[in-house]
Amino acid sequence: MLLTGRIPRHVGIIMDGNGRWAEVRGLPRIEGHRRGAERSKEIIEVSVELGIKALTLYAFSIENWQRPSSEVMTLMKLLEFYLNKELDRLIKKDVVFKAIGEIWKLPEHIQVIIREAEGKTASNKGMRLVIAISYSGRNEILRAVKKMLYSGIRPEELTEEAFNSYLDTAGLPAPDLIIRTSGEMRISNFLLWQGAYSELYFTDTLWPDFTEDEFLLAIQDYQRRERRFGAISVRADAP
Ligand code: FPP
Numbered sequence: 001m002l003l004t005g006r007i008p009r010h011v012g013i014i015m016d017g018n019g020r021w022a023e024v025r026g027l028p029r030i031e032g033h034r035r036g037a038e039r040s041k042e043i044i045e046v047s048v049e050l051g052i053k054a055l056t057l058y059a060f061s062i063e064n065w066q067r068p069s070s071e072v073m074t075l076m077k078l079l080e081f082y083l084n085k086e087l088d089r090l091i092k093k094d095v096v097f098k099a100i101g102e103i104w105k106l107p108e109h110i111q112v113i114i115r116e117a118e119g120k121t122a123s124n125k126g127m128r129l130v131i132a133i134s135y136s137g138r139n140e141i142l143r144a145v146k147k148m149l150y151s152g153i154r155p156e157e158l159t160e161e162a163f164n165s166y167l168d169t170a171g172l173p174a175p176d177l178i179i180r181t182s183g184e185m186r187i188s189n190f191l192l193w194q195g196a197y198s199e200l201y202f203t204d205t206l207w208p209d210f211t212e213d214e215f216l217l218a219i220q221d222y223q224r225r226e227r228r229f230g231a232i233s234v235r236a237d238a239p
Contacts, residue, residue, distance in 0.1 A: 003050065003216055005223040008176035010054040011047065012191050012198065015040060017182025017206030030074040035208035037078045041086065046212045048093050048127050050219070054172050056130040058190050062102065062139055076110055079133065083113045087120065094126030100168035101135030128172060137192030140168050169194055177222045179215075181207045199225050 015036055022032030040057055047055045060075055090097055097117045104111065114133075144166035153162065164170060175191055175198045183204040187195065201218045203210070 003219065005220075007051050008199075008219065008222055009052070010056070010173045010175045010177075011052055011219075012056040012058070012175040012178040012195065013043070014058045014178070014180040014188060014190050015207040015210075016180055016184055018208060020182065021206040021208040029071060032206075032208055033071075033074055033078055037082055039208050039210055041082065042212060043210070043215055044095075044129060045093075046215055048095065052127060054128040054130065054175075056100075056132060056169075056172075056175065056191065058132045058135070058188075060101075060133045060135070061189060062134055062136040063189070065105075065134070076107060079131075080110055080113055083117050087117050090117070090121055090129065091124065094124045095121060096124045096126065096128045097121040098128060098130050099133055100130055100140070101133045102139065103134065105134050130169065130172065132190070135168070136189040137187075138189060141193055143168075163193075167193060174198065176227075177201060177218070179203070179218050181205050181210050197227070197229050199227065 018032035018036040019029040020032070021035065022029050025031075040059075044055060044057075059079065064075070065072065087097075099114045099118065103114060106114070144163065147166045148158070148163070151166075169191070172194075174194045174196070177200075178187070178191065178195055178198045179201045180186070180188075181203055183202070185202050187200075191198070199222050201221055203214065203218065205214055
């Protein structure tokens with residue numbers, strides 16, 4: 001893999017288009033999710049190799065609970081299958097695993113697997129792999145506000161940095177780059193607070209077709225961006 005220039009520290013991905021991928025092939029939507037999950041596995045591996053410090057994958061939004069229960073069950077089974085199957089590999093690759101969102105709403109046995117994966121990778125030092133499940137940005141912000149109020153923080157102590165520490169993503173850098181596949185140009189409740197200055201990359205490619213090469217194209221595109229954070233010019237590929 002040949003890629004020079006600045007690597008984004010934190011990449012967020014809205015993995016969209018699994019259903020359409022399957023529908024155009026006359027396959028059941030769940031087959032699209034299966035292929036999508038395989039693609040997630042590949043992109044996680046590439047991210048580790050590239051030296052990305054944090055990768056956040058949007059796997060299941062709070063709104064996704066409204067899908068037919070058979071599809072929800074399939075997505076849960078896929079998560080269970082991959083976490084069980086890939087845990088040893090994540091440990092070997094020094095990855096730190098974390099799930100964000102309303103995890104307590106997931107089936108009990110999946111919560112157990114998630115806690116196990118978090119526990120067994122907690123002392124690792126490599127890439128942080130964050131899976132957003134039963135997650136939505138506004139919900140995360142509201143939960144953070146509630147935690148903050150219960151903590152008894154005084155209004156004058158409240159800074160952006162302090163607020164960050166109440167979010168599910170506490171301790172993670174803000175995403176430098178957010179990718180969305182499948183041609184939709186929306187953020188769809190993903191990392192709303194954290195993504196304030198993220199570079200956005202949209203591609204028509206459906207998630208099951210989002211190969212390593214497509215991922216590298218997204219990163220190269222990011223490297224050509226000027227990041228100004230509302231101030232003076234900083235190119236993303238500046239040293
Ligand atoms: C969006 O496609 C995708 C999802 C709602 C699920 C994403 C989940 C996975 C890729 C599998 C689980 C992940 C891991 C990390 C093992 P869509 O169904 O909204 O597609 P459509 O817009 O074409 O209908």
